[in-house]
Amino acid sequence: MPLLFITTFIVITYIITKQMEKGGIRGIFVIANNQAQLKVVIIGAGYVGLTTSVCLAYLGHKITCVDRNHKIIDSLNAGEATIYEPGLQKLLRDVKRNLAFSTCLIDAFDDVDVVIIAVGTPSKINGDADLSAVEKVAEEIGDILNKDCQPVIVNKSTVLIGSARRVETIVKTRLERRGLKYNFFVASNPEFLREGAAIIDTLYPDRIVVGANDTHSINVLRQLYAPILEQTFTPPPGISRPMAYEVPAFITTNPTSAELIKYAANAFLAMKVSFINEFAGLSEKVGADIKDVARGIGFDKRIGTRYLEAGLGWGGSCFGKDTKAIMYMASQYSYSMDLLQAAIKVNYCQRFVVMEKLQMILKVIRGCTVGLLGLAFKPNTDDLRDAPSINIIEKLIELGARVKAYDPVALIRFQRQFPELDVECCNGVLELSRDCDALVLITDWLEFSSVDWEKVGGLMRQKIFIDGRNMFNKDDFEKNGFTYQGVGR
């Protein structure tokens, strides 16, 4: 009996190992339904790197997430998430078995199958994407690779066309400096997650895009994402599969197309929002309601209902920097992207409709107290990168207003990142409203939907409400004695 057991074990192990070798993978573990467990290093523990690490660990892969920032790694090692993202804190603690954090890349490299680059690519002053962090990481990888370790190197950061090749060249050059020449692979695998929905978007994406010039990379990435592509995993508690969700498309192409897909997607979404905001302005002039207009066009399946919410426009870490980067890149080809340029302009102006509305109602802003509901660029995140709130605060201060603000999660980050802005941070909507001449809703946090506005009105000096995200109905506010203004209604 024991002999039969041992023989069966050896045979099964042999078959699995052979299967994996076909895909170029050295591991011998399986996670579910014959899916391979891969050893993965993810570089960068920000919104993308940390979310990807936690989700891939949940799916059964062995992950080491590396960041050069010691404070971030210390906090993650202590089980504390360093960003706010719904569901992340719990999942981080639940997947401890498969997830390690480190500041040291070399220690993580033993036998690794996939190395994912997820460091930041911010804007340079001229709009170009600053790829220095990606290049630095490529140098580090080139200094570490050895004959026993030839992983697929994956660009998940949003990078300009040619970046996969650039990474390949850097790694190769660093190897040559050490007198070495190995086979290694580079693929582009852009990320499409939204902040505030990062885990849901990672586990239930619409598509996974892989740009590679070799089949090995495609096979390995197909294995990495197999649990997602086939939806073989049990959803984590509280992060259920969306209704009517279908398995994602697996789109393979060359690296340049993959790189461009990422920019084209963000540019299109940004244009869609600017488009509806432009019509919001016209709706105000002619007496239409932009919410009805958006509904009316959105039911045309060719247009679609999403990304048609008018308001204070788009912000965040991606749309602004990525539209600028693609414009800059196009200019290097003497190619002008007029639609995109217009979308950026419309979006910038949209942030200041708040001031126009306040000036129209209050006449003089100087000396007034304005309370801001929300600071984050969108709900369910603490991210303040390119948040409309910052431009609005600067302008209000310039116009002589006293500014108060409340945000359910972004206040601490705001105080840390913008100490120079003279804003009174409040602990709740009631504290915020006291003595205000106007309230401006900047971020449509769900918790604002359960506020007792009648009580709020009783605390204000003047009952003025600017709904920058069209979250509420005019009638509900007017019956409580408010002067209410939405956007495009």
Ligand SMILES: NC(=O)c1ccc[n+]([C@@H]2O[C@H](COP(=O)([O-])OP(=O)(O)OC[C@H]3O[C@@H](n4cnc5c(N)ncnc54)[C@H](O)[C@@H]3O)[C@@H](O)[C@H]2O)c1
């Ligand atoms: N935030 C999003 O929603 C989102 C979505 C899709 C794609 N992206 C793209 O993904 C990339 C990462 O974005 P993010 O928002 O996660 O950035 P982030 O700024 O939140 O995180 C980047 C992390 O990389 C670390 N880092 C930088 N250089 C490093 C190095 N040499 N070694 C180790 N760690 C290093 C930083 O310390 C930081 O923690 C960007 O290119 C971005 O455009 C972001």
Ligand SMILES: O=c1ccn([C@@H]2O[C@H](COP(=O)(O)OP(=O)(O)O[C@H]3O[C@H](CO)[C@@H](O)[C@H](O)[C@H]3O)[C@@H](O)[C@H]2O)c(=O)[nH]1
């Ligand atoms: O109808 C809409 C939809 C969005 N927004 C605003 O647009 C911005 C971006 O929102 P969203 O796309 O939800 O968040 P991001 O986290 O910035 O995600 C975008 O940027 C990421 C980084 O590249 C991509 O991965 C995502 O696919 C892409 O949606 C926010 O300020 C929203 O308030 C609107 O004003 N109206």
